[in-house]
Amino acid sequence: MKLFQTTFNPRFIPTIRDWAQKTNLHGNSAIIHIYAPYTDKSIYYKLDRIQKILNIELPGVPIVGCSAIGEIINGSIDYNECVITLTVFDDTSTQVKVLSFYDLNKDFSQVFFDIIKEIPDLKGLEIVCANSDVMFDKASHTADSLPDNIEVFGAIAVGDDDNKPFIFTDDNDYHTEGVFLVLYSGKELHIQTNRMFGWKAIGYPLHVTRAEGNVVYELDGKPAYDVYSHYLNIKKGPNFFYDALEFPWEVQVNEETVYIRHAKSVNPDGSIVMSTNVPVGSNIRLTYGDPLRIMEHTKQAGQLIRDFAPQAITIYNCFGRKLFWGEQDNIEIVEISKHMDAAGFSALGEIMRFKGKTILNNLSIVTASMREGEKQELDHIEEVSNMASSSMPITARLAVFINTITEELMEKNNQLNDMLYKASHDALTDLLNRGAIERLIYETDNSKDWFLIMFDIDNFKNINDTYGHIEGDNALKNIANYIKEKIICNEGIECGRWGGEEFIMIISDRSSEYVKTNAEEMIKKVNNLLGIDYELTISAGATMHQKNETVLQTITRVDELLYKAKNNGKNQLCSDL
Incomplete structure (x- = not known):
């Protein structure tokens, strides 16, 4: 395959004709990408001219493009020039297909899957969206349904309030909403994707407690702006964007999903407008941009790319990252694309x-x-290291020092939390242990009504004697799992193992009817637990704490009610409610 590149300049037509002469476009697939500077006031006129020339000189070759900034050509950032690339594939099995969708209200997934069913050896999917969260959500959901061996990559077109982002394909219309997809397939086609961050997390994780879309209102229940004012002394005002850009957020949605978001502005209520959506329930940590660390990360990724030995590379560079580097904004692009x-x-x-x-x-x-x-081996490049530790500025060393202390404290805190959890929970059932549930009962707010349900497994000794202690443990765990999944997930309800096969549950701020109904329902559900090949039943007692009695008296009464249920035939509830 070959990658041809040019800008829209006085020699554009001769250049395109030269491309046509050098390539066989009759038996081979090809695609044209156009990256158009979004601030150019005459951009639509230029694009019309470019596409007209391309359609004449390279007929039948699909064209895709978008509004951009910091266009990259020959491994370097160019400014305010339309960049045009032609990718030509040598292997006749390699195919390129372009799909475009512009209606935000339509689901295009079925159309997409009907098409890819007819495409053998699909290797990659390129996604380019105009600035629309709706279209990205649709495209990403569709992409996630593809097999794992298909690479997915792309970007969001650039624009602002005065110059709307846009995309376009062969239809010659410029769309400010929508997405185009490029499908790459072929037996001999290989695609590798990489991403580069390099930002270093600092400080403790904060929980996103309130957010809507890309506006984050609260972190740990406090105004989101506090993270910048309290820890970094970053003020509201016209410089907020640039000051905060050096301290973006690392957002962790789950163990495998981590990404970076940066702040754009602060609202009067202390909420922060972020670069893209930040989900409620995720955890964030501030990060800082140490140029040495970022470049080291980029060099490592660049080596992975070189090891792959590509014949062409498409680079999607973040506009915010470009701003972070300032006058050195070309440094990473040059590093990635060496030779x-x-x-x-x-x-x-x-x-x-x-x-x-x-x-x-x-x-x-x-x-x-x-x-x-x-792959064909690329020329060896002698690395000249400029990353010596002596070149590290004192601010970077202080950041490392603070971050190391923070991580050590977090590790100790996690160890302490783990110890406290083990001290308060039963090892077999993972419910509260006797001491923890008893403390909880004695500390309950007596200004509200609260109830106790005590229950145990009927004929538990027979289960152990007949099926063995392993099966007895299995019965305890099955009941505990049901309690955790269906009952104590509700607010105001806690349960613990009281001892042996006996459990106790405390329910606050509910009605007597609610407690009685749920106790009866629990008895029925235990009879039908999955994974049990023998009769498994429980008996239960239920009572309400009276204002004029001690907690011990309530516990004694519910214990008596439990044994009354067992003496009356078991597998039942005995209640004074």
Whole structure:
């Protein structure tokens, strides 16, 4: 495969004709990408001219493009020039297909899957969206349904309030909403995706307690702006964006989904407008941008790309990352594309599927490297290291010092939490142990009504004697799992193992009828637990704490009610409610 690159300049027509002469476009697939500077006031006129020329000189070759900034050509950032690339595939089995969708109200997944069923050897999916969360959500959901061996990559087109982001394909219309998808397939086609962050997390994790879309209102129940004012002394005002850009957030949704978001502005109520959505329930940590660390991360990713030996690289560089580097904004692009054919653009978000999840990244670089056939070794590059520890500024050393202390404290805190959990929970059932549930009962707020349900397994000794102690333990765990999944997940209800096969449950701020109904329902459900091949039943007692009695008297009464249920035939509730 070959990657041809040019800008829209006075020699554009001769250049395109030269491309046509050098390539066989009759038996081979090809695709044209156009990256258009979004601030150019005459951009639509230029694009019309470019596409007209391309359609004449390279007829039948699909065209896709978008608004951009910091267009990348020949492995370097260019400014305010339309970049045009032609990718030509040598292997006749390699095919390229373009799909475009512009209606926000329509689900295009079925159309997409009907098409890919007819495409053998699908290797990659490129996604480019105009600035629409709706379209990205639809495209990413569709992409996540693809097999794991298919690489997914792309970006969000660039724009602002005065110059709307746009995308376009062969229809020659410029769409400010929508998405285009490029499907790459072929037996000999190989695609590798990489992403580069390099931001270092600092401080303790904070929980996102209130957010809506890309507006975060609260972290740990406090105004989100406090994280910048309290820890970093970053003031509200016109410089907030640039000051906060050096301290983006690492957002952790779960163990496998982590990405970067940066703050754009602060609202009067202390909420923060972020670069892209931040989900409620996720955890965030502040990060800082140490140029040495970022470059080290980029060099490592660049080596992975070189090891892949690509014939062409598309680079999706974050606009915010470009701003972070300032006058050195070309440094990472040059590092990634050393002696390799690379083009692309700076975007408002970089798309890549990672561990089965298509993620919209910020402040990152995403690359899509392609080659046909077996890899050919690239020329060796002598590395000149400028990363010596002596070059580390004192601010970076202080950040390392603070971060190391924080991580050590977090580790100790996690160890302490683990010890406290083990001290308060029963090892077999993972319910509260006798001491913890008893403390909870004695500390209950007596200004509200509260109830106790005590229950135990009927004929538990017979289960142990007949089926063995392992099966007895299994019976206890099955009942405990049911309690955790169906009952104590509700607010105001706690349960613990009282001893042996006996359990106790405390329910606060409920009616007598609620307690009695749920106790009876629990007895019925235990009779039908899955994984039990013998008769398993429980007996239970239920009572309400009276205002004029001690907690011990309530516990004694519920214990008596339990044994009354057992003496009356078992598998039943005895209650004074």
